[in-house]
Amino acid sequence: MKDEVRQFPGGPRLDALSKVTGREKYAADYYSGKFLWAGAKRALVPHARLASVHAEDALSLPGVVRVLTYRDIAGSNRTGIARNDQPVIADEKVRHAGDAVALVLAESREILRAALGRVSFDHEPLPGVFDAEDALKEGAPRVHEDNEKGNLLRAVTVRKGDAERALDESDVVVEGAFETSRQEHAYLETEAGWAFVDERGVLTVVASTQTPYRDRSEIARALGLDMEKVRVVAPYLGGAFGGKDGINVQCLLGLAALHSDGVPVKMWWDRTESFLAGMKRLPARMYYRLGAKMDGTFHGLSCRIYFDAGAYATLGGEVMAMGAEHAASVYRIANVSIDGYCSYTNNPIGGPFRGFGVPQVTFAMEQAVDMMAERLCMDPLEIRRRNVIRRGEKNCLGVELKYSTGIGECIERLMEHPFWKERQAWKSAAPKWKKRGIGMGCMGHAVGYPSLIPDQANTRLDLRSDGTICLYSGLPDLGQGNASTYLRIAAAILGQDPEAMELVQPDTDHDLPSGTSSASRTTYTFGNAVINAAQALRDVILGRAGTILDISDPGRAVLLPGKVRDEASGREVSLTVIARFLNDEERTQKGYFRAPYDESTIGIFYLGAHLLFSYGAHLARVEVDTVTGGIDVIDYVAVTDAGTVIDPVVYDQQVHGSVAQGIGLALTEDYLVSDGRHDTTGLSTYIIPTSMDLPDITSVPVETFEETGPFGMKGIGEVVISGCLPAISNAFHDACGMRITKSPLTPERVLSALARKGEVGK
């Protein structure tokens, strides 16, 4: 496989042409002659007992076709992944402001909007709970009465060695309480889809989704349909970042299509609704104590972390568990105690977001590491290098790192970087009213699912009778370019021009369940399945070509674009001819892959441990304006170990995009909610970085070769985001000599911190 990486075909992404011309059809782009618009009436109250819904006013409006409530749902009316706790349409209770209480079908978007304003409902307000720690206290209002553990959704515990004794034995102990914000995904394409019941009586849902196969079973269960009667199709997404890992429009759309008298139905949340009802990154509060010996060796870590899942489970408990698994960041610590809690509240729904719990804990741990370096008067990179985990050592769960582990080298690269070496000169050249600082953050991120969840993929490659090759994808392309990468992987093995090949987007009718497009697994896991399918198809093609060309030694046949050539005789046969000599079964080759797992880790941690990790080390140079409190990121260096770089452009796209979201998380992004009511309503109050707010980012790959990865690669989608918050926070401390432990580092927080030390305007 090491040799084949050199043949990996370069060139622009294969999806770029259709996107740059506006021809690509997203889930939001479906229209037909006659169709209906569906829209949800949102509760806007955070916690209430639901009495009755009044539809008469809306139904009296010409063009309003139906107003549906939970009574129109034949199935369980519950969706969910870890727990089935989320109603499609609220029945007994409203648990957060974005809950749907009715579904309206109308002939136009304008009529729909008017009708939604005319739907009303009676409710009895209930006291709510809006803080993850408060939610666990005795007497807190209960979000789900049927949850045996009150508002506790999930708890995890890690005990390795004796953390308390180790902290007593430590020469220095640092401690801190850290808090991170609720981050909104803010994908440009809001939740959208299209649904209809086809001539076979199958409910077809086309949706902007990361999870078509899981959606299918959720739709079937919630709406009371057989799985065979539900089909989900996933076109290219207009961004997702974890926020479309689960049900949003799918069940509402399905319900609408079951009541539309055969007319297709369109649903497209506007930005306000997307903010109101969509998932967010779980806010976290984390209490850390880190102990070290005088020489800088970390000796003990004890932490308690609280994550706010909001009203429904989605994958909130799993996000928190992932945070706990990464709580010690990238360090070797003999004694570890971690208690992780994830609570239900009446806040917006938490869920997966690029990083999946890791940015939160990395913010805490990497600041604790800097605090320790300061106390010990050590270089902050040196203390990291001294404690960094290496291949073959055990992580904070006690799991041995058997796979590629390049974090040590990432840190060494930063130590060599001119920005680090020349830091004093750069800092002292700060302009008037500004302070300059340099900070770093290190991080790891697991690739794929934990050991208990089979991380597997299925694909299919067809050599069609006309000689073209077609690849069936099982995982949606959220924008990261995996569809294009799949074609290139197959093309590399089959010796073809990837542009001459075709990719079919995920469709549950193709029966290629491959899990979800998430968890930094999309290219790693599915790419391996593509390799297996391509190798099988290559063997079939070369075998038959050998017969046609009468070659005794099969090693002489070589696959070239559109043909096979006998190197000895120079004779060639086209794929079209070869296809004619193959039967249907031979022309279709499937590929399967299951990622490495270790059953022995299932006992030690919730869903078992992760085994394979990507890594990174970041350096930020910031300027703090002591008059306005604004922080400018002047330069940013992201060193990443995501295995071999198979496509430098796609690789840097992930690095740049992650850093941009990470800088947003660090400086501006905070979705504000007061007692469950949303204060943030659009992109003018939720500030994501514009082109003016970001520096050019320096991406430095550390290319380990991951033996289990396609061409040596491993996941790059998430790891990078976790370094930004600590790097910028540590840079602020380096600039101003004070620490902000609650993110984002807004001008208000910066000015308050400066004011406490009389440093405003200095």
Added chain:
Amino acid sequence: MTRKIFFVLNGISVHVETDPARRALDVLREDMGLTGTKEGCGRGECGGCSILVDGEVKLSCIMTAAQLEGKDIVTIEGVCGEGDLHPVQRSFIERGAVQCGFCTPGMVISSVAFLNANPSPAREEIREALSGNLCRCTGYQKIVDAVEDAAKKMHGGGRDG
């Protein structure tokens, strides 16, 4: 209450009979079938719905159908000439400026208008010109690279190159 609205759309004279108070964006997407123009916010905050109106960038989500009357409208579908891609489109492809692609049509429209007005911009000027178009995937770096590259393609050189 509908009205006939006449305008030029991607070089062709067209008319549409509709409620003049409807959003221009909806007319383009639903009535004209041009779904390349995207809606990201519906209130003029993201730039996803950018179109050219008499050569200037306008946000079609905060324009009414009536405002199309008599105008020369270019959408992403009309940016390329006789089957050839516009240099901005070629540069977006070649420089890896496209990820999910949902902001791309608006970005291309803004870049085309900007380069017409400022043929050899500095990198900072490009960043400023595109600051009304939000992108959540790219961090903008490769988009700025692409616009720099397109300036060279169109006019033989950016200020820095």
